[in-house]
Structures are given as structure tokens and as C-alpha cells.
Amino acid sequence: MTPTLPTVLIVDDEIRSQEALRRTLDEDFEVFTASSAADALAILEREFIQIVLSDQRMPGTSGVQLLREVRERWPDAVRIIISGYTDSEDIIAGINDGGIYQYLLKPWQPEQLLLTLRGAAEMHRLQRENQRLSLDLKVASPVLRQRVAGKKEASRRRFGADALLRAPDSPMNALCALVAKVADFDIPVLLTGESGTGKELLARALHYGSGRSEQAFVVENCGAVPDTLLESELFGARRGAFTGAHEDREGLFRQADNGSILLDEIGETSAAFQVKLLRVLQEGEVRPVGAARPVAVDVRVIAATNRDLEADVREGRFREDLYYRLAAITIAVPPLRDRRMDIPLIAQQYVDSAQQSLGRTFDPLGADVLACLQAYRWPGNVRELRNEVLRMIALSDGPRLAAAHLSPRVLRAAEDHQEPELQLLAGLDGDLKTRLEALEARIVKESLIRHRWNKTRAAAELGLSRVGLRSKLARYGLETG
Known part of the structure; x- marks a missing residue:
């Protein structure tokens, strides 16, 4: 990326003088010009x-008056005055009170002008570096270092991959191991999966497991914000850039500078916005709405979607170049129905959390409740599971959470999710003895067929003697001779 030139604002009501100054400075500086103090303040608002290099004698507001206001509102800007009058009381006062860095006497010489402004640019750089070093020294103190390290470790324990609840045989184990492995590599990650599967939790684990963990982690649901507002929400906006923009908006990318941002539901964005986001990822800079120049940002982008982005790319609904920018690594999060072994742990965590927030005590979830929860398919995933737990808590009269308080759809799923043998028995006619005999006959016949009617092997599998097997064959009419 081309190095950024220092910026200088020339304030002079004489156009020819403006142009002479611009021509002298144009190669070494990015030059802005204003013909009055009001125009200068407007430029300072947006750039x-x-x-600031100002002429002293201008209609209305003098150069010294302007630079005093600049000092109040933009104290980091280096202020220089140009005048043809060395004995001006205003200029002397401006220098004495520290508001003006230097003054140039007319007629100025190009070499002297360049030398003065290069010194001003170096002074500005040193001021900013000194501010940064002062901040670093504060953070480097032993007490603060210990505090920051403790906060970082607490965040890792709370939000890291190891904090995600899962059973020993859960498919989430391999996924969390992958998150922990790639967290410290500063590359974009795309999280895919149904809504409510915990993609945001994994995004937090990526952030808090990385070297950016001490910086901001921000989240934006791209599908919940109208496209006309999404650009200003993410990239920022200048005051007056559009109706309702009454003040400068920093934007989430700048808030997340040196940290991470999660762009949730990225597949819902428009083609026009995708072009702008691609430029941000390519250039490492954002352009606030209404701003003349972009601003550099250093942000790790994590994207999430419940759509099949590869299919959207093939069908032209999502830009291919943006997809590959976002999906250096893709992590597919399984739905809750594919990790039923995790349901008891997650449900119990919601109960424990409710105990703390409500100040009530509940018994551990019973086997009947857990059986119902594990039988259901959970189309709403973890969010729906949380709602069911809260429903039981709200309807309970005491510490015991009963399966009867689950939603009818969850109870119906439990009734339908019977063991195959029980389903078979339920479909047979007659009393219990008759049904059991019919089931036994089926089991004996299946064993004989499996062993090609070898009675010795079938009897061994069924735990019967050959005589016992012959008796059952005769009883159920299965003897073939």
C-alpha cells in the first residue's frame, strides 16, 4: 500500500496565494484549501x-483566531501562521501562549516553507508516538500487566473453545479442537450451520483464543439491518452525510480495530454491499459514508451464515471473490439433533443459570425429562432447547421440573421415539402373552434365516439347547422337517 502523505490545510482568502502554496507543497503533502475560517472548520470536521497553515489577515476571522479555535477542538493539529506584519500583537500573543507552532513572514521562500512544514509533520508524528508510548508505559506497569493477564485468562476460560459444553463422544470435540488450532492464526473464518447452533459462541472462542483477545469483539447481524443502513453501521458516517446523521458515527469496523468482528448472516447481504465489503477486506481500510478519504483498520473478520454459500456462488447470488476472501477456513457447526449426547449438559446449564438469576433451587433434570428432550429433533436448535427449559421452570410449582410441562410437540416426539421392539409390540394384536409369543416367533425365525436354518448355530445364538429350539419350532409352526 502507498505510504500516506502528511495532510496540510491552507487557509487563505486570496486564490492566487492558495495556488502558489499548493504548487510548492503538492509533492510532499496531501493539500486541502479553504478561503475562509468557516470553510476551514468544515474541512477539519470531515478530514x-x-x-493548518493560515494567513493572518482574512475577512471576518483572523488567522490567529482561527488557530486558537483549532487548538481547542483539534489539539493534535500543528498550527502555522503566515503574515506580512512581524509586530502584530495577535501573532505575538498566539506564539507566546503556545497556540502557534511557528509563523512565516511574507514573502515566503519555497525552501523555507518546505523546511518548516516538514518539521511540523515530524512534530505531529512525534506527538502521536509519544501518546502511544505513554499508553504503552501505563499498560506495562507490573500491576496492570498482572490485571490484563488475569482478565485475558478469565476471558479464555469463559469464552474459549474449552468452555463449550459437550459430551465426551460429541462431534463438537473435533470442531472445538479445530477452533483452538486456528484461533491464533490471523485468517478469516466462515462458520456455517443452521440458526441457533452456537456459531456466535464459536466466533467468540476464535477471538478469545487469539492474540487479539484483549481488544474488542463486535457482532453485527447483517440480515437484521436494512442494506441502506448497513454500510454506515459497519463503516461509519460523517455528520450530515444523510438524513438523520446528526453526528459522526465511528462504525463497527473502527470500533473493532486490532480486534475481531463477526458478520452474522453474511449471506443475506446485497450485491452492492458485497462489493464494498470486498474492498475493505482487500485494502484493509473503510470509507465512512460522506468522507473523502478512507481510514485504515486492522480487523479479523469472522463470518457466519445458515445458507449454502457455495450454492449461492454457483447461482450468482453471492460474489465468488468475496466468498474466498471470507472462507479461508470453513467450519460447519452440526445441528443439535446430530449431537443428542450434548442435550443433557446444555439443558442442565440453563437450569443452573436460572437458579442464579431467579434465586430459586431446582432438582437436577430427571431421566424422564432428558429422555423427552433427546427424542425431539430440535429444528430451532439450542435456542429452542433453552425455551423449553424456561417453560418447565415457569410452569413448575416446586423444585422438581416435570416432563408434563414440556411443549406438546416435544412430548409427541417422545411417544413416537420408541424402541423398535416396543413399536413392534404396540402394532401386534391380542393380550400381552399373545404379543410376546408373536415377538418370540419372529426372533426365532430371523435367527434361523440368518444362519441358513442351521439349528445348532441358531440355538447357540438364542441361548437354547437343540431340544429347546425344536420345541419352539414345533410350537410356532416353524419346523421344516
Whole structure:
């Protein structure tokens, strides 16, 4: 990326003088011009100006008056005055009170002008570096270092991959191991899976397991914000850029500078927005709405979607180049129905959390409740499971959470999710003795067929003697001679 030139604002009501100054400075500086103090303040509102070079004698507001206001509102800007009058009381006062860095006497010489402004640019750089070093020294103190390290470790325990609840045989184990492995590599990650599967939790694990964990982690649901507002929400906006923009908006990318941002439901964005996001990822800079210049940002982007983005790329609904920018690594999060072994742990965690927030005590979830929860398919995934637990808590009269308080759809699933043998018995006619005999006959016949009617092997499998097997064959009419 081309190095950024120092910025200088020339304020002079004489156009020819403006142009002479611009021509002298144009190669070494990014030059802005204004013909009045009001125009200068407007430019300072929307641009990052490092040096203000102002003529003293202008209609209305003098150069010294302007630079005093600049000092109040933009104290980091280096202020220089140009005048043809060395004995001006205003100029002397401006220098004495520290508001003006230097003044140039007319007629100025190009070499002297360049030398002065290069010194001003270096002074601005040193001021910013000194501010940064002062902050670093504060953070480097032993007490603060210990505090920061403790906070970082607490965040890792709370949000890291190891904090995600899962059973020893859960498919989430391999997924969490992958998250822990790639967290410290500063590459974009795409999380895919149904809504409510815990993609945001994994995104937090990626952030808090990385070197950016001490910086901000911000989240934006791209599907919940109208496309017209999404750009200003993420990239920022200048005051007055559109109706309702009454003040500068920093934007989430700048809030997440040196940290991470989760762009949830990225598949819902428009083609126009995808072009702008691609530029941000390519250039490492955002352009606030209404701003003339972009602003550099250093952000790790994590994207999430419940759509099949590869299919959307093939069908032209999502840009292919943006997809590959976002999906350096793709992590597919399984739905809750594919990890039923995790349901008891997650459900019990919701109960424990409710105990703390409500100040009530509940018994551990019983086997009947867990059986019902594990039989259901959970189309709403973890969010739906949480709602069912809260429903039982709200309807309970005491510490015991009863299966009867689950939603009818969950109870119906439990009734339908019977063991195959029980389903078979339920479909047979007659009393219990008759049904059991019919089931036994089926089991004996299946064993004989499996062993090609070898009675010795079938009897051994069924735990019967040959005489016992012959008796059952005769009883159920299965003897073939």
C-alpha cells in the first residue's frame, strides 16, 4: 500500500496565494484549501488534518483566531501562521501562549516553507508516538500487566473453545479442537450451520483464543439491518452525510480495530454491499459514508451464515471473490439433533443459570425429562432447547421440573421415539402373552434365516439347547422337517 502523505490545510482568502502554496507543497503533502475560517472548520470536521497553515489577515476571522479555535477542538493539529506584519500583537500573543507552532513572514521562500512544514509533520508524528508510548508505559506497569493477564485468562476460560459444553463422544470435540488450532492464526473464518447452533459462541472462542483477545469483539447481524443502513453501521458516517446523521458515527469496523468482528448472516447481504465489503477486506481500510478519504483498520473478520454459500456462488447470488476472501477456513457447526449426547449438559446449564438469576433451587433434570428432550429433533436448535427449559421452570410449582410441562410437540416426539421392539409390540394384536409369543416367533425365525436354518448355530445364538429350539419350532409352526 502507498505510504500516506502528511495532510496540510491552507487557509487563505486570496486564490492566487492558495495556488502558489499548493504548487510548492503538492509533492510532499496531501493539500486541502479553504478561503475562509468557516470553510476551514468544515474541512477539519470531515478530514484528518495534521497541519493548518493560515494567513493572518482574512475577512471576518483572523488567522490567529482561527488557530486558537483549532487548538481547542483539534489539539493534535500543528498550527502555522503566515503574515506580512512581524509586530502584530495577535501573532505575538498566539506564539507566546503556545497556540502557534511557528509563523512565516511574507514573502515566503519555497525552501523555507518546505523546511518548516516538514518539521511540523515530524512534530505531529512525534506527538502521536509519544501518546502511544505513554499508553504503552501505563499498560506495562507490573500491576496492570498482572490485571490484563488475569482478565485475558478469565476471558479464555469463559469464552474459549474449552468452555463449550459437550459430551465426551460429541462431534463438537473435533470442531472445538479445530477452533483452538486456528484461533491464533490471523485468517478469516466462515462458520456455517443452521440458526441457533452456537456459531456466535464459536466466533467468540476464535477471538478469545487469539492474540487479539484483549481488544474488542463486535457482532453485527447483517440480515437484521436494512442494506441502506448497513454500510454506515459497519463503516461509519460523517455528520450530515444523510438524513438523520446528526453526528459522526465511528462504525463497527473502527470500533473493532486490532480486534475481531463477526458478520452474522453474511449471506443475506446485497450485491452492492458485497462489493464494498470486498474492498475493505482487500485494502484493509473503510470509507465512512460522506468522507473523502478512507481510514485504515486492522480487523479479523469472522463470518457466519445458515445458507449454502457455495450454492449461492454457483447461482450468482453471492460474489465468488468475496466468498474466498471470507472462507479461508470453513467450519460447519452440526445441528443439535446430530449431537443428542450434548442435550443433557446444555439443558442442565440453563437450569443452573436460572437458579442464579431467579434465586430459586431446582432438582437436577430427571431421566424422564432428558429422555423427552433427546427424542425431539430440535429444528430451532439450542435456542429452542433453552425455551423449553424456561417453560418447565415457569410452569413448575416446586423444585422438581416435570416432563408434563414440556411443549406438546416435544412430548409427541417422545411417544413416537420408541424402541423398535416396543413399536413392534404396540402394532401386534391380542393380550400381552399373545404379543410376546408373536415377538418370540419372529426372533426365532430371523435367527434361523440368518444362519441358513442351521439349528445348532441358531440355538447357540438364542441361548437354547437343540431340544429347546425344536420345541419352539414345533410350537410356532416353524419346523421344516
